[in-house]
Amino acid sequence: MEIPGYLPREQLQALLERLQQQGYRCVGPRVREGAMVYDDINHADQLAVGYTQTQEPGHYRLKAGSTVRQFAWANGPQALKPLTFAPREELWCAQEQPDGSLKFHPAATDYEPVAVIGVRACDLAALRLQEQHFLDSCADPQFAVRRRSLFLIAVNCTHPAQTCFCASTGDGPEVDQDCDLSLYETDEGFFVSAVSPAGQQLALTLPLEHGDAELFKQACAEVTRAGEAQVRRVPAKNLRDSLFAQLDHPRWKEVAERCLSCGNCTQVCPTCFCHSETSVPSVDGHQTTHQRQWDSCFSPGHSYIHGITLRKETEQRYRQWLTHKFGSWHDQYGRSGCVGCGRCISWCPVGIDPTEELDVICTDVTGRPE
Amino acid sequence: MKAFPEKPTVAVHKFSSCDGCQLAFLNMGADLVTLTQRVEILHFLEAGLDNPNTPVDIAFVEGSLSTADEIERARRVRSASRYVVSIGACATAGGLQALRNLDNSHDQWRDAIYANPQFIETLQHARPIASEIRVDYELWGCPINSRQLLAAINALLFGVPPIDDHDKVCLECKRQQQVCVMVTQDKPCLGPVTRTGCGALCPTFGRDCYGCYGPADNPNTASLSRRFQGLGLLPDAIARRFLMINSGAPAFHDAGLIARSGGNQDD
Numbered sequence: 001m002e003i004p005g006y007l008p009r010e011q012l013q014a015l016l017e018r019l020q021q022q023g024y025r026c027v028g029p030r031v032r033e034g035a036m037v038y039d040d041i042n043h044a045d046q047l048a049v050g051y052t053q054t055q056e057p058g059h060y061r062l063k064a065g066s067t068v069r070q071f072a073w074a075n076g077p078q079a080l081k082p083l084t085f086a087p088r089e090e091l092w093c094a095q096e097q098p099d100g101s102l103k104f105h106p107a108a109t110d111y112e113p114v115a116v117i118g119v120r121a122c123d124l125a126a127l128r129l130q131e132q133h134f135l136d137s138c139a140d141p142q143f144a145v146r147r148r149s150l151f152l153i154a155v156n157c158t159h160p161a162q163t164c165f166c167a168s169t170g171d172g173p174e175v176d177q178d179c180d181l182s183l184y185e186t187d188e189g190f191f192v193s194a195v196s197p198a199g200q201q202l203a204l205t206l207p208l209e210h211g212d213a214e215l216f217k218q219a220c221a222e223v224t225r226a227g228e229a230q231v232r233r234v235p236a237k238n239l240r241d242s243l244f245a246q247l248d249h250p251r252w253k254e255v256a257e258r259c260l261s262c263g264n265c266t267q268v269c270p271t272c273f274c275h276s277e278t279s280v281p282s283v284d285g286h287q288t289t290h291q292r293q294w295d296s297c298f299s300p301g302h303s304y305i306h307g308i309t310l311r312k313e314t315e316q317r318y319r320q321w322l323t324h325k326f327g328s329w330h331d332q333y334g335r336s337g338c339v340g341c342g343r344c345i346s347w348c349p350v351g352i353d354p355t356e357e358l359d360v361i362c363t364d365v366t367g368r369p370e
Numbered sequence: 371m372k373a374f375p376e377k378p379t380v381a382v383h384k385f386s387s388c389d390g391c392q393l394a395f396l397n398m399g400a401d402l403v404t405l406t407q408r409v410e411i412l413h414f415l416e417a418g419l420d421n422p423n424t425p426v427d428i429a430f431v432e433g434s435l436s437t438a439d440e441i442e443r444a445r446r447v448r449s450a451s452r453y454v455v456s457i458g459a460c461a462t463a464g465g466l467q468a469l470r471n472l473d474n475s476h477d478q479w480r481d482a483i484y485a486n487p488q489f490i491e492t493l494q495h496a497r498p499i500a501s502e503i504r505v506d507y508e509l510w511g512c513p514i515n516s517r518q519l520l521a522a523i524n525a526l527l528f529g530v531p532p533i534d535d536h537d538k539v540c541l542e543c544k545r546q547q548q549v550c551v552m553v554t555q556d557k558p559c560l561g562p563v564t565r566t567g568c569g570a571l572c573p574t575f576g577r578d579c580y581g582c583y584g585p586a587d588n589p590n591t592a593s594l595s596r597r598f599q600g601l602g603l604l605p606d607a608i609a610r611r612f613l614m615i616n617s618g619a620p621a622f623h624d625a626g627l628i629a630r631s632g633g634n635q636d637d
């Protein structure tokens with residue numbers, strides 16, 4: 001096995017400087033309002049240090065000062081999604097001309113290059129699914145230019161949360177593709193593995209030391225253990241038929257009694273792509289901006305067609321979310337839409353756990369998992 | 371919708387309220403001047419225009435119905451206006467003053483507070499505008515903001531019904547990339563049952579939503595009440611979450627009374 005070069009923790013700033021020299025705005029984990037969020041980083045000192053976390057259904061807490069490491073946590077409320085699929089953005093605008101006709105302008109697609117430090121394997125898997133939707137299925141110029149502008153520095157996950165189940169969806173915790181650099185964190189620094197050609201070029205400019213084989217073995221073992229330590233799982237099979245055979249299962253009603261239909265699960269989900277579009281006219285009435293914003297299958301507008309809302313009840317909305325994410329997503333994109341990041345569990349205000357709901361709904365009457 | 375004349379006329383009426391929603395007009399600043407090139411404002415006391423009975427195309431109504439006189443006045447507004455749009459929590463749900471509806475002690479409060487209660491001619495209950503006259507559109511919020519108001523005016527001028535945005539605050543909170551104060555800090559946030567429109571203002575400043583925009587579509591107040599219970603709130607504290615600015619909105623009213631009686635809806 002080839003041992004990747006080693007970047008001592010105090011040299012992390014060198015990585016940042018190389019990225020900045022190449023024109024990247026750097027984004028990395030910082031603590032804001034009690035959560036780990038991706039935010040601008042000008043200096044390596046600004047990266048969060050020493051945090052671990054507890055995630056449970058409807059519960060997220062960071063604990064400071066419990067480690068020397070910088071990535072000893074699973075994830076925060078957002079993955080890469082806001083960087084490529086903006087929560088709200090302009091698509092085009094229309095301007096009334098003196099002769100009464102309309103002139104349309106597409107929104108600008110200038111976007112500064114962004115380097116993200118601390119990407120997780122689940123986030124990369126989610127990005128691949130978003131690419132299927134926004135690049136292959138319905139080509140989106142905004143998404144395309146933002147995706148091209150990303151430089152992704154992944155950190156292999158060593159501290160899964162109680163809510164994580166990426167091992168069972170096959171999306172983590174180990175990073176193997178679709179990023180530029182893949183880092184393994186140890187107490188003193190990082191093994192830096194170049195994944196893409198751009199990553200290789202950047203790695204050549206880093207003050208990397210010779211990597212110790214034994215230490216690298218331990219670092220890899222930590223990631224393996226992170227997968228084994230996960231306590232939640234989804235059945236490792238296509239749930240499409242099981243789910244669609246259970247559209248009248250009483251559990252839908254039970255979950256709807258708890259579900260707030262607030263859409264938080266879909267907003268933190270790194271693969272959810274639903275959005276609504278709206279026109280925002282100017283005050284003088286001569287111009288209108290067409291905006292796109294994140295929406296959710298839990299909102300009334302999602303199933304509104306010509307005077308009626310098809311899914312009025314929470315029961316129907318929850319069923320839509322779960323049957324799409326784990327069922328019809330297979331028809332759409334050839335796999336489940338879940339990457340096992342567990343965000344929908346932690347950030348549900350009432351702690352609804354889709355893995356538990358799937359267990360109940362996809363179990364046949366004899367109690368055997370189908 | 372029928373087309374408006376070249377320059378539609380507008381009135382801004384005030385009933386029992388704090389005047390704060392009318393500021394959504396005045397806070398527009400230069401935009402208000404631009405707007406007056408498209409509409410003619412004929413009545414707006416707070417801006418110095420006093421023609422309350424002039425017929426208009428669009429009447430915005432702030433405040434609740436709190437006196438017998440106001441009921442008469444609301445009827446006059448209705449008959450003089452093509453469209454009536456109620457603005458703000460007072461007009462849409464009775465507002466803070468509707469708290470007096472909850473304990474049926476109007477007279478006792480009046481006599482305890484005012485030195486000369488014989489001059490106070492308030493009704494026992496404060497009611498929303500739509501309880502007395504037909505209201506075409508409602509803008510919820512305490513107070514409403516200029517963005518909401520402009521969107522409604524623009525829609526009416528373009529001849530389409532204003533969008534009734536009754537999604538939950540949570541959706542906007544996440545779009546704004548705010549961290550959930552309930553999940554990270556156990557704060558009893560009303561965002562999951564409250565109508566959007568404020569831009570998730572309170573969570574942006576790290577505090578819990580207190581429901582000033584009223585109930586959202588499909589609000590599961592029973593589940594949220596149980597969650598508040600789990601966070602350690604006593605029944606009276608849960609009731610006070612719901613029975614505040616929009617205590618007159620049925621979903622919050624009922625949730626508050628159920629909490630106050632110490633029980634869950636499903637008990």
